[in-house]
Amino acid sequence: MKATHMLPGARCQQLATSRSQLRPSAIPSPPPPPQTLIYRLSTQLRSAAPRVVVAGNDSSSPDEEQISNPDPHPATALAQHRFWETQPVRQFKDGLGPSLVEGPIEQPTPVDAVKQEPYNLPALYEWTTCDMDDDRTCAEVCNLLRDNYVVNEASTFRLSFSKEFLRWALCPPGYFKSWHIGVRVKATQKLVSFITGVPSRIRVRREVVRMAEVNLLCVHKKLRSKRLAPVMIKELTRRAHLENVWQAAYTGGLLLPTPIATCRYWHRSLNPKKLVDVRFYRLGPRMTMSRAVKLHRLPEAIVTLGFRKMELADVPAITKLLRGFLSQFFIAADLDEKDVEHWLLPVENVVDSYVVQKPGTNELTDFCSFYTLSSSILNNQNHSVLKAAYSLYNVSTKTPLHQLVNDALIVAKKEDHDVFNALDIMHNHAFLDKLKFGPGDWRRHYYLYNYRIPFALRSPALGLVLL
């Protein structure tokens, strides 16, 4: 699970938004519209309640019509990548098709053959392992990210991580401290770069693969474009290999070789007035503030009988519900009870989960969850923080999905979130329009490292939220 992220893969996309009634203004200009299979298929898909999720079907080989669709990322149109062209990832020039083998690209070596020494850094810098339990180190990481992590193009918002959030995101069951990697200036000990991985199990089709979920890659603004990022990535890769982990999952807004799927953030305004004030939204020509407020008004009380906050005792039932739900996606998180306890049990201002308990019984029928991540609002006199909720996993077996998520919107609003974000993955497309989410401008690419999927997946094929 993760992220990047949400978030954070290129998190700026979370900050960009448009909607027919509320239009973006100074928010990032969209990348060129992808003339892609993914895009066309996901559009078609909205009308066609998908159960499955390969760009085509769920049989082991996609049919002719599906594989003859154009490659979403034809090699001729794309930039060269000095670093990525050397890595075990599907290259743009490989194209797509059944002749390519699905699965690991490189085979593992014995762990004792893995390079034992860290990669070289320029002489002024040194490696550090960031102990997130240590308050001072954790604060240093927060500060590095606060000043240097993802901003939107107009530089009006920057993602802002609390210590609690970082500990939740970086210390799941079985995590490796050695995967929380920093670089310091030797002379001053200032932290200037960071990258993290957390261990996870991800099922791709029928294979459950141990992976690192990589996130929070950050290089200090003054050290950009000096090829430090590839060294950070190689060092994390080396440390993952030392733990016998040979695959990774990550997301980002940058187009690199080669996404397994591309999805988009949708935004549901909870506090339209503030969102307009801080220029997250711009009112469309036929929209007034009072109409926008009215349009986005939510009921005061939740609608679903038996809707309540998740508790520790719910973990086994929720794990079962979630595993059943996730089994239908081509690629999905493989979560056990320990994972569910860590990732989904509520932590104030970090993660919220709600269950629906059938009245008069112990049966849990439905589940919804979101995490909280704020952004600093730069250069605004009235507001300094934008509080956003990000949809995690929503499972409905009895309550209609849109009703369940509407109740999540109501509780998120009560907890002072300004906006509720959701990716168009899993079954989310089924509630986005209905609940007045608007599509954001930026896309988020999902990647696998050292694992080839030889066809394009539609975003509803993804049963995996990376932070």
Ligand SMILES: CCCCCCCCCCCCCC(=O)SCCNC(=O)CCNC(=O)[C@H](O)C(C)(C)COP(=O)(O)OP(=O)(O)OC[C@H]1O[C@@H](n2cnc3c(N)ncnc32)[C@H](O)[C@@H]1OP(=O)(O)O
């Ligand atoms: C088995 C285990 C494996 C584990 C590893 C799995 C892979 C994990 C991969 C990491 C997943 C991270 C997930 C997240 O955290 S996504 C969030 C990324 N962070 C930000 O956007 C924060 C603000 N930006 C920065 O701090 C810097 O601009 C960063 C650090 C992003 C690049 O620094 P800088 O701008 O100074 O560049 P450079 O001169 O050092 O290096 C240039 C090279 O780096 C490639 N580059 C640039 N950005 C990214 C990116 N987001 N993913 C992968 N590669 C990236 C770029 O294409 C080029 O290579 P090539 O195009 O020439 O080939």
